[in-house]
Amino acid sequence: MSEEREGLTPPVPGWPEESAIRLQKAEGLRAAGVEPYPNRFVRSHSLAEVAAAWGARTAEQLESEPATVQVAGRVMLLRPMGKASFATLSDGEGTLQLYIRKDEVGEDAFKLLGLVDRGDFVGASGTVMKTRTGELSVKAKTLTFLSKALLPPPEKWHGLTDMEVRYRQRYVDLLSNPEVRKAFVTRSRMVGEIRRLMDERRFVEVETPMMHPIPGGALARPFVTHHNALDVDLFMRIAPELYLKRLVVGGLERVYEINRNFRNEGLSANHNPEFTMLEFYAAYFDCRDVIDMTEALIAGAAAKVAGDQPLPFRGREVSLRAPFARVRMNDAIANAFASDPAAGFTPDSLDDEAQLDAYVRSEAFAGACRRAEVDRDGYLALSHGKRIAQLFGDFAEKSLWAPTFVIDYPVEISPLSKRRADDKGVADRFELFMCGMEVANGFSELNDPLEQRERFLDQVRQRAGGDGEAHLMDEDYIRALGHGMPPTGGCGVGIDRLAMILTNSPSIRDVILFPHMRPEAGRKPPAV
RNA sequence: GCGCUCGUAGCUCAAUGGUAGAGCGAGGGCCUUUUAAGCCCGAGGUUGUGGGUUCGAGCCCCACCGAGCGCACCA
Numbered sequence A: 001m002s003e004e005r006e007g008l009t010p011p012v013p014g015w016p017e018e019s020a021i022r023l024q025k026a027e028g029l030r031a032a033g034v035e036p037y038p039n040r041f042v043r044s045h046s047l048a049e050v051a052a053a054w055g056a057r058t059a060e061q062l063e064s065e066p067a068t069v070q071v072a073g074r075v076m077l078l079r080p081m082g083k084a085s086f087a088t089l090s091d092g093e094g095t096l097q098l099y100i101r102k103d104e105v106g107e108d109a110f111k112l113l114g115l116v117d118r119g120d121f122v123g124a125s126g127t128v129m130k131t132r133t134g135e136l137s138v139k140a141k142t143l144t145f146l147s148k149a150l151l152p153p154p155e156k157w158h159g160l161t162d163m164e165v166r167y168r169q170r171y172v173d174l175l176s177n178p179e180v181r182k183a184f185v186t187r188s189r190m191v192g193e194i195r196r197l198m199d200e201r202r203f204v205e206v207e208t209p210m211m212h213p214i215p216g217g218a219l220a221r222p223f224v225t226h227h228n229a230l231d232v233d234l235f236m237r238i239a240p241e242l243y244l245k246r247l248v249v250g251g252l253e254r255v256y257e258i259n260r261n262f263r264n265e266g267l268s269a270n271h272n273p274e275f276t277m278l279e280f281y282a283a284y285f286d287c288r289d290v291i292d293m294t295e296a297l298i299a300g301a302a303a304k305v306a307g308d309q310p311l312p313f314r315g316r317e318v319s320l321r322a323p324f325a326r327v328r329m330n331d332a333i334a335n336a337f338a339s340d341p342a343a344g345f346t347p348d349s350l351d352d353e354a355q356l357d358a359y360v361r362s363e364a365f366a367g368a369c370r371r372a373e374v375d376r377d378g379y380l381a382l383s384h385g386k387r388i389a390q391l392f393g394d395f396a397e398k399s400l401w402a403p404t405f406v407i408d409y410p411v412e413i414s415p416l417s418k419r420r421a422d423d424k425g426v427a428d429r430f431e432l433f434m435c436g437m438e439v440a441n442g443f444s445e446l447n448d449p450l451e452q453r454e455r456f457l458d459q460v461r462q463r464a465g466g467d468g469e470a471h472l473m474d475e476d477y478i479r480a481l482g483h484g485m486p487p488t489g490g491c492g493v494g495i496d497r498l499a500m501i502l503t504n505s506p507s508i509r510d511v512i513l514f515p516h517m518r519p520e521a522g523r524k525p526p527a528v
Numbered sequence B: 001g002c003g004c005u006c007g008u009a010g011c012u013c014a015a016u017g018g019u020a021g022a023g024c025g026a027g028g029g030c031c032u033u034u035u036a037a038g039c040c041c042g043a044g045g046u047u048g049u050g051g052g053u054u055c056g057a058g059c060c061c062c063a064c065c066g067a068g069c070g071c072a073c074c075a
Helices: A017-031 A047-054 A059-064 A107-113 A163-168 A170-176 A178-200 A241-249 A287-306 A329-336 A353-360 A363-372 A384-399 A449-464 A475-482 A495-502
Strands: A068-080 A084-090 A095-101 A121-130 A136-147 A224-227 A232-236 A254-262 A274-283 A311-313 A316-318 A325-328 A404-410 A423-434 A437-444 A488-494
Touching (some): A047 A136, A068 A095, A095 A121, A107 A136, A170 A178, A178 A254, A178 A287, A241 A254, A241 A274, A241 A488, A287 A437, A287 A495, A311 A495, A325 A329, A363 A384, A437 A495, A449 A475, A488 A495
Parallel strands (some): A325 A404
Antiparallel strands (some): A068 A084, A068 A121, A121 A136, A224 A232, A254 A274, A274 A488, A404 A423, A437 A488
16 A cells, blocks of 8 residues: 555645545545535534534434434544444534444445545434434434545644644634634624624714825824825825714714724734724714713623623733723822832822923932833933823833723823813823723814814924824815814724633734734745 | 744654654554544654754754744834
């Protein structure tokens, strides 16, 4: 036999030798008049449906009232035992055992069973039964070959663990690791529940451009692409915000979009270059209404798909039950420095520019930075508002594990947000943090066209000063506000990060089916 | 971008600087209620790539490719 196997060449360069053996089996099927890739097979039940309908019956009941079914699936395990075989089928949703006896299916069909490998798809019709050990099975009367897998599946016990292969070849990951499928189904249900909650509140789902002539709505670097016919550069959107607010101007008072954003930044456990955001805008909402709605959406979706109890995440637990904590940014910072008497600032004194400047330059602050492994020198070049935001990010944000709305942001880093009516020094804005991640960002939308224009001009000056993430001037957006936008509140929610928490996935790559990776070595990009 | 760790058979993993192994899978044989079925036999490798050190390198050094984690930037 080994002589026969000599010179076996895989059908595709680089494929393992086993693929050549599997191809021979496919040809063996053809030689016996069996099509290895037939067009159609009609199932009477999915595998889970068989279990649901007959799983509770006893072997005797199944024998006295025989039920005939037609099932199909991928062969996950094969246990051949001479003149009988057991096969475990999976259709992704459920599994079911096939019991194949030579004296039931006939000699020819049983011989063809020898050409079936793990990974192949087969169909069977037969009667539902229970084995001696009580496992629900289908005793096959006829077998139908449905599809040949030329490549061998991963090892049956350990499955596929190589992270690189799991992400690059997600199809293999999905077929060999059931919990992966579960995470993505949960993600889908979560998005479905969010849509239902939005629809229930009479929000209209819309789609706005993914390619923007002026990237806007967030402070981030965009991807650049080019439109040949128009001969203009376009930018993959970093946020849909400015388009959605144009719709509010036009009278779509409640709009939302669940779609991808693209930001040209590093990859990490919390960052993928393209990620999914829910953004919603509602006329006559202010920041507080938006907070309430965001809380209801997240708590509601979590309760629906993951239950109302605390969820495990990154070795800890988190409860997404409402109400979430609320804290002013200055309070969070002062709290983070409470054990450091040298800091000596109170929430109010943080607003004192001269005092904060003195502290930032002090040896005490340099020591605090060393302890927190934070770059102190970076603070020296920052303006007051950015220092506040940086202090929060460096010293307070990481400790926010339970869901917490942080409010009262510096206006300077909030160019699209209204000021608080009762405190013009801060933006009427919040961000929601949980599990050390930012999950949502919302505010009372700035609708004064002339103040918006001034804010843009200020951003343009910062950009000229070297800030590549500062906002660009968008004259059409100013023109839209010029037609009048009602008082409006809006919010963006990071869908991937929420999905991470609801599926106990430590990396964003575990909730994105095809996360971005470097191109595989040796594969040249196609000529365009 | 920087730092640390990793890359060995189709898969999961071993191997003091001294003959590259095991389990699963695949191949041959036995087996009509198995459960990661079992038993017997034989096969399977350019140790990510390219250099270097050494009598001798999977192991040590350098570069490159890819991945994981951490930092930085961000949501």
